[in-house]
Amino acid sequence: MAQRIAIIGTGNVAWHLARTLENAGHLIVHIYSRDAAKAKNFGLDFFNASTGDSTDLRSVDAFIFIMAISDDAIQQVAQSLQLPENAVLCHTSGTRPLLDLGYASTEHIGVFYPLQTFSKGKRVDFSEIPICVEGDTQFAHESLTQLAHSISGNVQEVNSAQRKVLHLAAVFACNFTNHMFTISKEILENGNLNFDILKPLIAETLNKSFELGPENAQTGPAVRGDLETLDRQHELLTNQPELAEIYRQISQHIIDTYEE
Amino acid sequence: MAQRIAIIGTGNVAWHLARTLENAGHLIVHIYSRDAAKAKNFGLDFFNASTGDSTDLRSVDAFIFIMAISDDAIQQVAQSLQLPENAVLCHTSGTRPLLDLGYASTEHIGVFYPLQTFSKGKRVDFSEIPICVEGDTQFAHESLTQLAHSISGNVQEVNSAQRKVLHLAAVFACNFTNHMFTISKEILENGNLNFDILKPLIAETLNKSFELGPENAQTGPAVRGDLETLDRQHELLTNQPELAEIYRQISQHIIDTYEE
Structure with missing residues (x-):
């Protein structure tokens, strides 16, 4: 109507x-x-x-x-x-x-x-x-x-209580995700690489996450418990202590999530 | 050949x-x-x-x-x-x-x-x-x-040095992004909401990030400098101190990135 x-x-x-x-x-x-x-x-x-x-x-x-x-x-x-x-x-x-x-x-x-x-x-x-x-x-x-x-x-x-939760979840899934791309782009450009090289991988990551559920689609050194790679990557960020700390925190949270 | x-x-x-x-x-x-x-x-x-x-x-x-x-x-x-x-x-x-x-x-x-x-x-x-x-x-x-x-x-x-950088960038753009989805899904399920509700928003976030460049596509309370919302969302995570700390770190990094 x-x-x-x-x-x-x-x-x-x-x-x-x-x-x-x-x-x-x-x-x-x-x-x-x-x-x-x-x-x-x-x-x-x-x-x-x-x-x-x-x-x-x-x-x-x-x-x-x-x-x-x-x-x-x-x-x-x-x-x-x-x-x-x-x-x-x-x-x-x-x-x-x-x-x-x-x-x-x-x-x-x-x-x-x-x-x-x-x-x-x-x-x-x-x-x-x-x-x-x-x-x-x-x-x-x-x-x-x-x-x-x-x-x-x-x-x-x-309802209003759920909408609050929804907005928080959207900050993680969208705002923070976009910022991960920004960080990634900066890291690449510092190494004379173009962000475009990652686009197929990012697109497939999203596909897999939607298809299998994100908790079943996690890959990378943290979920594998590959401490050697984690250490070496953490070292690469020595000159950017805030990024190093973000790297450490998220990696640790992935380890904790999949250990349970 | x-x-x-x-x-x-x-x-x-x-x-x-x-x-x-x-x-x-x-x-x-x-x-x-x-x-x-x-x-x-x-x-x-x-x-x-x-x-x-x-x-x-x-x-x-x-x-x-x-x-x-x-x-x-x-x-x-x-x-x-x-x-x-x-x-x-x-x-x-x-x-x-x-x-x-x-x-x-x-x-x-x-x-x-x-x-x-x-x-x-x-x-x-x-x-x-x-x-x-x-x-x-x-x-x-x-x-x-x-x-x-x-x-x-x-x-x-x-070359090998660039490949190291590339792999680190991929961890941020793919592994960490997928983990943001996992966190988001858990937050939603704790509020009796389904992860599916966020999928159109996530897909559009990715589109915008690729189209405009992630640094031009950032949205959300941190980039707006909306401290009130940041505080309220941080409070919602009181019972999950590791998540609260990740929320604080990434938000702060967004603020710092766009202040410059």
């Missing part, structure tokens, strides 16, 4: 989400930003949307109000908005609890969290993105679940 | 390599293992190959002898083999120097290192696997380079 939607915020997530919702047949009717010029600029892509910096949104004819703003601002902005009766208000944050919306002017609050990394200009296919939904009232929960199904085939019910 | 090849060793790498070489038109003429039964069993897949545990290989009509055995055994086995005149002997290790073959009975020694992770039963497409080649004589170098080109479109000249 097509919905009338207002967007609070003008960042990357706001833009990708608004675009995707519009493509799915919903109507973006209003854009709010504390910066009226930003709202107006954002609105250029959505011809049916009014824009503005007024927190009084009681006359906006929208049903669902989606806040895609920075984590720190959620509580304060939610509190300042005046919403139409029976409006559903949600935020899109992976880290903030539902109750950040506790002082909003509607009881129908929830979370609509697309579990993906968004970059400017890079198109995202929402159909496979998990959307994690939570609602404080049955009405909010059902409305947001329905909206999520309209853009994704992967809708998950995730 | 089709070559006559002998394989020293009967493990995963030996099998995948022998299979691939045969498919490329080369002839596997002999299998050596310290365990004659293993050599015989391995030989069943290669009808033209003789097999055995004799270290006297002078009568074996092969040109290139490929050692695919465990790192620790390379030096000792290389020393024990008696090879035909002008034979080329190489090992396939990412961690051991060329000079582990220094006491071999031929001067034409080299390294033929396929940079990939091999698992039993999982087919590998060699055509995109980087093969890192090194030769101690011009003759060994050219022979191994030619052989590498016959199975892969990605042949790299990598």
Whole structure:
């Protein structure tokens, strides 16, 4: 069912989400930003949307109000908005609890969290993105679940405690993984080698990890208990004590994990 | 040009390599293992190959002898083999120097290192696997380079010092990355969530890292300098002090990397 939607915020997530919702047949009717010029600029892509910096949104004819703003601002902005009766208000944050919306002017609050990394200009296919939904009232929960199904085939019910866990897990699996690539690239460049040489190996590592489960796909000197290689590699990092320490810690954790 | 090849060793790498070489038109003429039964069993897949545990290989009509055995055994086995005149002997290790073959009975020694992770039963497409080649004589170098080109479109000249660096970089980019997935999966399961929920995000993280370069694709609380989130996530790990310490170390390293 097509919905009338207002967007609070003008960042990357706001833009990708608004675009995707519009493509799915919903109507973006209003854009709010504390910066009226930003709202107006954002609105250029959505011809049916009014824009503005007024927190009084009681006359906006929208049903669902989606806040895609920075984590720190959620509580304060939610509190300042005046919403139409029976409006559903949600935020899109992976880290903030539902109750950040506790002082909003509607009881129908929830979370609509697309579990993906968004970059400017890079198109995202929402159909496979998990959307994690939570609602404080049955009405909010059902409305947001329905909206999520309209853009994704992967809708998950995730409460605030689980979302916290999920975000921590994502930091390990994505942010830290990416940083391992950065470290690896730097090590290679110091040896006059190009990061490209590792790409097939990295791609296959990911395939194996998904196919067998990461705990069954571990390879390398630490899981083999090859202390001689561990020592020799640790020595190579003598001039970079922070890296040497990271190398030691992760290797030790691998050893401990597979000894049990 | 089709070559006559002998394989020293009967493990995963030996099998995948022998299979691939045969498919490329080369002839596997002999299998050596310290365990004659293993050599015989391995030989069943290669009808033209003789097999055995004799270290006297002078009568074996092969040109290139490929050692695919465990790192620790390379030096000792290389020393024990008696090879035909002008034979080329190489090992396939990412961690051991060329000079582990220094006491071999031929001067034409080299390294033929396929940079990939091999698992039993999982087919590998060699055509995109980087093969890192090194030769101690011009003759060994050219022979191994030619052989590498016959199975892969990605042949790299990598000397022993560079190969050490390469292996260290691979540990960060592959082994440690896989372990980050294992940690992440455990965190999720402790919160009654399934690792599958992260797969689209992980896949996109990899895409972005390859497309933009990992140093331009870093996201998350550490690179944002979001100390509040870092503290809250660190607290979630209070009961797992080793994980808490890994979280702290990598986050700090990300902060330091992007502060500069």
